[in-house]
Amino acid sequence: MNVKVLFFGGLRERLGLASTTITLPANLLTVADLRDHLTMQGAGWMALAQTKNLRAAVNQKMATMDLTIVDGDEIAFFPPVTGG
Amino acid sequence: MPVSVQTADFDAGKEIAALYADAQDVGAVASFVGVVRQSSSSPQPSPAREEGASSLTLEHYPGMTEAALAAIVTEANARWHLHKVRVIHRVGSLQIGEQIVFVGVAAAHRGEAFTACEFIMDYLKTRAPFWKKEETAAGGRWVDARDADDAAAARWS
Structure with a gap:
């Protein structure tokens, strides 16, 4: 399946990547699986593993790491928000 | 449109006036204006402060x-x-x-207006996807989230 992955804030900066579309192995089910899959793609992805209190959104709604993802989803990873 | 995300500044007075312009039953308008201060993440003097954090960049989703x-x-x-x-x-x-940031709430009585205004700010702080970066002479620094903000939002659940 194909998903769009976005990164924001300090994580975006450390990865040097704002968005990417990736094809995932069929056995990936959750947001956490996607995170783990990405962090195993090489040293360039270490920032994703190292971000403290990593947060995620699926289809532009805050999501927990155990949420199931499906083909066509837009998944975002980011540090805790600091607006206001 | 009750919600705006914009680069432009706003006129809080005009926004407050618009909240009850057409109302017969509004007895209270509560508002909050957030202002950029010198070091967002450090209430005490900090390296960022000494380096003279001069501006913020707000990223969002x-x-x-x-x-x-x-x-x-x-x-x-x-x-x-x-x-x-x-x-x-x-x-x-x-x-x-x-x-x-501006939050304004118009209601019949002050209790609802004050409370809803605070609720909206507490939730905004923890649920709206904004990220602050401080710009200093030594370079940029992303502001860390505060535990106190999580605690403030948790009061409402």
């Missing part, structure tokens, strides 16, 4: 930001009987002393 703010307003309307709500959050580059 276009699309989700507007939806998250609208969902917070919907939640406030479900909890209290409110006449009108207005939320404005600025993005982009902001200098110290500039307005960054």
Whole structure:
């Protein structure tokens, strides 16, 4: 399946990547699986593993790491928000 | 449109006036204006302060930001009987002393107006996808989230 992955804030900066579309192995089910899959793609992805209190959104709604993802989803990873 | 995400500044007085302009049953308008201060993440003198943090850059998640703010307003309307709500959050580059966020709530009585205004700010702080970066002479530094903000939001659940 194909998903769009976005990164924001300090994580975006450390990865040097704002968005990417990736094809995932069929056995990936959750947001956490996607995170783990990405962090195993090489040293360039270490920032994703190292971000403290990593947060995620699926289809532009805050999501927990155990949420199931499906083909066509837009998944975002980011540090805790600091607006206001 | 109760929610705006914009680079432009806002006129809090005009926004407040618009909250009760057409109302017969509004007895209270509560508002909050957030202002950029010198070091967002450090209340005490800090390296960033000594380096002279001079501005902030606000990043956000276009699309989700507007939806998250609208969902917070919907939640406030479900909890209290409110006449009108207005939320404005600025993005982009902001200098110290500039307005960054406006929340205004019009209701029949002050209790609902005060409470809903505080609720909206507490939820905005933890649920709306904005990220602050301080610009200093030594370079940029992303502001860390505060545990106190999580605690403030948790009061409402």
